[in-house]
Amino acid sequence: xxxxxxxxxxxxxxxxxxxxxxxxxxxxxxxxxxxxxxxxxxxxxxxxxxxxxxxxxxxxxxxxxxxxxxxxxxxxxxxxxxxxxxxxxxxxx
Amino acid sequence: xxxxxxxxxxxxxxxxxxxxxxxxxxxxxxxxxxxxxxxxxxxxxxxxxxxxxxxxxxxxxxxxxxxxxxxxxxxxxxxxxxxxxxxxxxxxxxxxxxxxxxxxxxxxxxxxxxxxxxxxxxxxxxxxxxxxxxxxxxxxxxxxxxxxxxxxxxxxxxxxxxxxxxxxxxxxxxxxxxxxxxxxxxxxxxxxxxxxxxxxxxxxxxxxxxxxxxxxxxxxxxxxxxxxxxxxxxxxxxxxxxxxxxxxxxxxxxxxxxxxxxxxxxxxxxxxxxxxxxxxxxxxxxxxxxxxxxxxxxxxxxxxxxxxxxxxxxxxxxxxxxxxxxxxxxxxxxxxxxxxxxxxxxxxxxxxxxxxxxxxxxxxxxxxxxxxxxxxxxxxxxxxxxxxxxxxxxxxxxxxxxxxxxxxxxxxxxxxxxxxxxxxxxxxxxxxxxxxxxxxxxxxxxxxxxxxxxxxxxxxxxxxxxxxxxxxxxxxxxxxxxxxxxxxxxxxxxx
Numbered sequence: 001x002x003x004x005x006x007x008x009x010x011x012x013x014x015x016x017x018x019x020x021x022x023x024x025x026x027x028x029x030x031x032x033x034x035x036x037x038x039x040x041x042x043x044x045x046x047x048x049x050x051x052x053x054x055x056x057x058x059x060x061x062x063x064x065x066x067x068x069x070x071x072x073x074x075x076x077x078x079x080x081x082x083x084x085x086x087x088x089x090x091x092x093x
Numbered sequence: 094x095x096x097x098x099x100x101x102x103x104x105x106x107x108x109x110x111x112x113x114x115x116x117x118x119x120x121x122x123x124x125x126x127x128x129x130x131x132x133x134x135x136x137x138x139x140x141x142x143x144x145x146x147x148x149x150x151x152x153x154x155x156x157x158x159x160x161x162x163x164x165x166x167x168x169x170x171x172x173x174x175x176x177x178x179x180x181x182x183x184x185x186x187x188x189x190x191x192x193x194x195x196x197x198x199x200x201x202x203x204x205x206x207x208x209x210x211x212x213x214x215x216x217x218x219x220x221x222x223x224x225x226x227x228x229x230x231x232x233x234x235x236x237x238x239x240x241x242x243x244x245x246x247x248x249x250x251x252x253x254x255x256x257x258x259x260x261x262x263x264x265x266x267x268x269x270x271x272x273x274x275x276x277x278x279x280x281x282x283x284x285x286x287x288x289x290x291x292x293x294x295x296x297x298x299x300x301x302x303x304x305x306x307x308x309x310x311x312x313x314x315x316x317x318x319x320x321x322x323x324x325x326x327x328x329x330x331x332x333x334x335x336x337x338x339x340x341x342x343x344x345x346x347x348x349x350x351x352x353x354x355x356x357x358x359x360x361x362x363x364x365x366x367x368x369x370x371x372x373x374x375x376x377x378x379x380x381x382x383x384x385x386x387x388x389x390x391x392x393x394x395x396x397x398x399x400x401x402x403x404x405x406x407x408x409x410x411x412x413x414x415x416x417x418x419x420x421x422x423x424x425x426x427x428x429x430x431x432x433x434x435x436x437x438x439x440x441x442x443x444x445x446x447x448x449x450x451x452x453x454x455x456x457x458x459x460x461x462x463x464x465x466x467x468x469x470x471x472x473x474x475x476x477x478x479x480x481x482x483x484x485x486x487x488x489x490x491x492x493x494x495x496x497x498x499x500x501x502x503x504x505x506x507x508x509x510x511x512x513x514x515x516x517x518x519x520x521x522x523x524x525x526x527x528x529x530x531x532x533x534x535x536x537x538x539x540x541x542x543x544x545x546x547x548x549x550x551x552x553x554x555x556x557x558x559x560x561x562x563x564x565x566x567x568x569x570x571x572x573x574x575x576x577x578x579x580x581x582x583x584x585x586x587x588x
């Protein structure tokens with residue numbers, strides 16, 4: 001059970017200090033999550049901390065490979081263009 | 094009649110409290126402040142309009158993480174060529190930052206202030222920020238420390254901030270109404286959750302206001318930065334100004350929104366417009382009745398180095414610093430000497446004020462004048478080399494500093510062989526919109542006629558004179574020559 005950072009990461013560091021397991025480390029070309037340390041914050045927090053502070057849509061995936069912050073969910077830019085996929089849960093709109 | 098040199102307050106502002114020139118001080122907008130505060134900020138280039146001509150500052154980019162999203166910010170901040178807040182070339186560790194500060198302070202003895210301003214939020218990186226402050230307090234005790242924050246984590250950080258003897262904090266406050274805030278901040282990270290919309294803005298505003306109050310209680314000076322976003326918070330900023338002044342902020346800095354599509358920000362991508370020069374000035378004037386306003390802010394990068402308006406960051410990259418041999422003790426002595434000399438010069442200027450200039454006509458229009466300067470408070474930059482122009486407003490009531498206008502490419506750096514020189518000039522003339530004259534050390538023949546055709550009188554005759562005196566003198570010359578009537582400007586523009 002672990003989350004994954006993919007190449008849309010902009011290396012902004014926001015996730016590093018909020019990880020309760022020190023699982024996130026600087027790497028090239030972008031930060032990575034140590035799968036052995038990541039607990040998806042279960043037991044520590046209700047929400048995965050890295051995904052809750054990440055400003056980039058689609059940069060953090062869950063263990064199924066789904067984006068925790070899907071397109072349009074943070075910037076609202078797609079929202080205004082009417083392109084928000086219907087798969088996005090209501091509570092993050 | 095003698096013309097006073099006014100600073101900050103518009104000449105006709107009835108609510109501006111005592112005018113700077115009647116308060117026994119004619120130095121700058123800080124003339125309003127109690128002596129104790131002026132002593133604290135006289136050498137801080139970001140707080141004192143006077144100091145920024147002489148003292149240098151630097152930012153170290155040790156604080157990349159951020160806990161909120163602003164619609165004017167793109168968090169992909171790594172860029173060498175852009176000059177605006179939130180942009181840096183390399184993130185430093187606290188140890189690297191200390192090394193850089195010491196190298197810069199040795200090479201630029203005018204350096205008086207070290208700030209941490211990002212590129213994220215310093216207080217969202219408390220370990221890195223406070224490690225840096227702790228080491229600098231020990232190793233460069235003569236350098237002032239300051240920090241700039243969005244305010245979300247401010248209340249919990251005030252205790253630690255006061256330990257490091259940081260006597261200046263800047264809080265960015267764009268609103269005091271959550272409904273306005275929801276249009277500026279899409280979300281915040283708060284108590285382990287992402288919070289959105291009006292609720293997010295409400296929490297952020299509460300934290301900012303509480304942090305402001307706590308800092309003032311502890312005697313830490315607070316400056317408030319606001320970004321002017323047309324149609325979003327423009328009218329609202331007057332209320333922000335009133336409230337933060339009531340709570341004890343000593344300076345308000347209203348900055349124009351920067352929103353270009355290529356910056357990739359929400360506002361840039363959605364076509365939110367930037368304010369015009371005139372809109373910015375009008376709002377600053379409206380707020381000035383309630384507040385000491387700051388007008389010389391250059392909206393610099395989170396890793397800027399040097400005098401305000403210049404950036405020597407490229408001279409101090411980590412590998413270049415490694416190659417430098419520095420005698421830190423000697424550097425600190427040099428700094429002390431240079432700072433004392435500047436302090437003396439400023440004190441003399443304050444005491445004597447600028448030379449009185451006689452005026453023949455008691456009535457005349459208000460005119461904006463642009464000045465090319467390299468610093469030192471003098472008209473001392475060539476037109477073709479200027480990367481920015483300072484803007485002064487002259488009228489029979491005196492002269493006051495209004496702000497600055499940046500130019501993308503100085504005239505002499507445009508390649509005239511492929512037409513770039515001409516387009517650089519056209520852009521500079523656009524940037525000088527509304528100005529009746531431009532004072533510089535020298536102006537070439539070609540830009541001279543283009544400026545004249547645009548209704549902007551070029552002038553190189555006041556080269557090396559103190560800026561305010563030169564502006565006043567030129568104002569009178571133009572007034573007497575009948576060149577300041579609206580007809581003349583219109584004729585030229587239509588010619």
